[in-house]
Amino acid sequence: MIRVQFKPGGQTGQVWPGTTILAAAEQLGVPISAPCGGRGRCGRCRVFAERGCAEPTQAERDLLTGEELRNGVRLACEAVLVEDSQVIVPSDSRTVGGKILSEDVWQDVALAPNVTGRVLELPAPSLDDQRSDAERVADGLGVPPGELQIDRRALAELPSVLRANGFSATVVMVGDVLTAVRPPNAEPCCLGAAVDIGTTTVVAYLVDLVTGERLATASDLNPQARYGHDLISRIEHVQRAPNGLDDMRQLIVDAINRLLAEATGKAGVRRRDIYEVSVVGNTCMHHLFLGLDPTHLAQSPYVPVTKQAMVVSAEDAGLAVNRAGSLYCLPVIAGFVGADTVGVLLISRIAERDRPVLAIDIGTNGEVMLWSGERLLVTSCAAGPAFEGGEISRGVRAAEGAIERVWLRDGTIGYSTIGAARPNGICGSGIFDAVATLLDAGVVDSTGRLLDADAARGLPEGLASRLRGEASDREFLVAENASNGDGEITFTQRDLREVQLAKGAVRAAVELLCAEAGIEPGAVEEVLLAGAFGNYIDRRSALRMGLLPPVPLERIRSVGNAAGAGALAALMSVEERARAVELADRAEHIELMGNPDFQVVFADSMIFPEAQA
């Protein structure tokens, strides 16, 4: 048996020599997309494996460039493992469903949906039994007729469906309301969708609520980004543009409708069989989606229009699902701690632990959650866009050509890009790695300064030669041969400052929550990293740069898109909804703006940790 480890997930296990990387990945539950079915034809299952594999096969030589082969790129379905190996799976080789889901709902949610289907077989009416169709159905359901609410449209369908099927039918209940009438054994009869509205990305999951099976997933960029990548720009658009709020709302409603069309198309089902949509999003996204003015979220005292869980008719919400369907929005906690955070609290189950746990959802805004064992504290911090590549001179979003991993190799810098393409910039996980690597190599000191020419003389030539410029214009050459403008990817002094501000904000939030709870940050039992981002960053890099408090590496766990998983949980179980409401109520929001210690802690938190002995 040989040992193989997959990164960035860290899945590790033993396989027989001669196993392909794809087979090993399947064995260890690592999702790798193989559109051609693993037959060496499409060349899409690219991974990095610098050692431990047999020589490239003919198919690999045909489908990969010489440069790719030299850089260690392999096709997972062809490359055969012969020795211990470490395999890096670039983000675009991971399966979409797997990427978002299989890493997410690691807590099994018992299926108890609000939408249920009931098959009825009823006696036909006669002069001795003049019960109305509705009474007949109520009796069949065992509900007193006066207590059975029936949607008007469902009532309109009732006579013809009953009489076309010998007084049998499947009725769809949304909560206590009879919402649709279908022929008996119509399949699938009850679909639901969970939607995670991120500032940047919107994801929709389609679920068969009878079986609990996830049928399809679709995601896209949030089209509101045309009015700004950050929340404040979007709020300004709402305030300034005539119909700004309606515009913003329509953009996100249309985007969700497109995703639902895509997901139902993939699954070969009808949108009108979707009876319920559950939604999470930060408070601003939540407000914009519901057509609620977000203006006051951004102005002291940062007051939301509402915090409570909302049930709205799908039609009123503008969703192109069953017209009698329903929308469920998870509750929000505060102006900058939204339903997405409630989703993370819900699915992570942190408040059920015996010992303190920290959870961090990092995006443009960071949300930090601390379960002290007794109290559930939450806060938000403006991490800024640096972690997503924004405000970084060569920063790009995580897409083909983005440097996503950086490491020290043979006294100089090594890197890999998404799609193994020529580099065109550096994305979030690459930024983390770059900062950690530069700290480890001593190229950056703990105050965040790139070594000046004098100090750099002590560095190996492979690093020293990459330092250029002076003072605030000083920069480090990460990659040559780039496909963008001047053919180089550099990381600048200013970039380092942006990263310091961002990580300082998150770390300060962690410190202040722990102080409020009287807990030593390093003493938490586990640190959960939520958000798609949490999947991609290297935990070691996050620790090294001091984003996280100093805990052993194994206590840090990526939990994927936990917010989306929370929306799924709420879709799949009314008990989860009750729990979400209870968590939102229990969560104590700590307002950092009003905290007199914030500035001091923030300044301390910007410092990078010293190198470990």
Next chain:
Amino acid sequence: MIRVQFKPGGQTGQVWPGTTILAAAEQLGVPISAPCGGRGRCGRCRVFAERGCAEPTQAERDLLTGEELRNGVRLACEAVLVEDSQVIVPSDSRTVGGKILSEDVWQDVALAPNVTGRVLELPAPSLDDQRSDAERVADGLGVPPGELQIDRRALAELPSVLRANGFSATVVMVGDVLTAVRPPNAEPCCLGAAVDIGTTTVVAYLVDLVTGERLATASDLNPQARYGHDLISRIEHVQRAPNGLDDMRQLIVDAINRLLAEATGKAGVRRRDIYEVSVVGNTCMHHLFLGLDPTHLAQSPYVPVTKQAMVVSAEDAGLAVNRAGSLYCLPVIAGFVGADTVGVLLISRIAERDRPVLAIDIGTNGEVMLWSGERLLVTSCAAGPAFEGGEISRGVRAAEGAIERVWLRDGTIGYSTIGAARPNGICGSGIFDAVATLLDAGVVDSTGRLLDADAARGLPEGLASRLRGEASDREFLVAENASNGDGEITFTQRDLREVQLAKGAVRAAVELLCAEAGIEPGAVEEVLLAGAFGNYIDRRSALRMGLLPPVPLERIRSVGNAAGAGALAALMSVEERARAVELADRAEHIELMGNPDFQVVFADSMIFPEAQA
């Protein structure tokens, strides 16, 4: 003092000689329309008074024709009473509001509406009080925030209204749902409308739900009549025409929206301040309005789609009122016993009596209700259109020129027409009078036959000369000088048969309900005549022709549009709604179609009573 009696209402009282008819009418609560304010200018307050008045005034001579003056037509505002008198008020001289309302809601309904307005004065938010706007309002209402349902649109209005008014506002609650937010002291803040959808006529009443004041009334013909005056024709249209159901629904929805526009226009208020609409109608009208297929109402076993009270969003119902408003449809009892009957049961309070009471709502379909003192029995009978002038050779609807009263005068026939115009036909109340008069005069025998030439020799010449034709073509000349075709209004042998069929159906229903309850029909404490029609027919004529069981005249009472009054009661009080549901549950529907005695009782009921000694 002199004595004056108004007909057809029968109001009787003493007034000082010299009182005008209009003043006497006001004194006795008889509604007479006087658009010019009683100043002798418009000539609209025409009444008949053959004796007891002073000579016509100059204004009367100017505004009335010589023929009208000869026929006893007077202007109520000008004619001065000098001796005992009997005044006939034609239907078009009665005030509309009065006609429909003042005679209706004779039971005071305590105001307890589902729609309420609450004025709130709230503290402004601060960093120490970051409650959401919704929480702030919930606290102001004294409701736990998690339990306060707020409509999405109301929530969208909330931040701006609160901040524009120093955190004061009026909130409109529809049931437990906060439905709108208005500036404090907005008036009127909560309007409601009650609608009675008749097969022929639709009436809408506009009410201020804060004060209980009725602001306006509007009525119009039901535009569905273009597809047939009776229910069966309309159901056939639904079955045959593509989109027949949608057409029918849209027609009535549009008609109601026009009436609401008219009523709000009259009252100078906004339609969007109407938050709730209550509706009654027979089961077919109820189904068509809600878009429910009425097909099975008309086919054995006559099963409605639903019987229960319905709450539907006003938007889904298509009503042009506040978009977050609500529709309440009273429950129905059976395929031909609808929400209109529930309205009659509700407002008449018959089921609270100690002794048996009969209520009859006569229209194209008749509904008969019997409270036995213990049981509440209801049934319907196909009275057919004869009572509304349909299927009668010279029958017309009650409009200008229709003969509405017939009596014996000086050994021959006398009559009056609506508007004192030249006669163009005979309407329902005239048909009743004609039959009763012909029976009294012995022109018709108890089997319903017009006397043949031989037998007619015993009649006074003034009657005998009016009988013409033979056998089934025999007819009686009611009026000459008619404005229609051949200048004559006749009442034929065939017309008599139609009346017999109609009155036989109603009387048979009365007999069978009484038999079911073990009650002697003549022993009921009161007979209530509901429906606008009940206002216009002469009670004595109804008794004389045997439509009603033999009870003393004073036990018969017209209760006006009780169905519409029931809709008003349900609009004005949630307790009335609970009572309506309870009455619909308690009512036992007796299906005459399945009753083996029906044909025999029906045949007996067609016979006219013998003349009283």
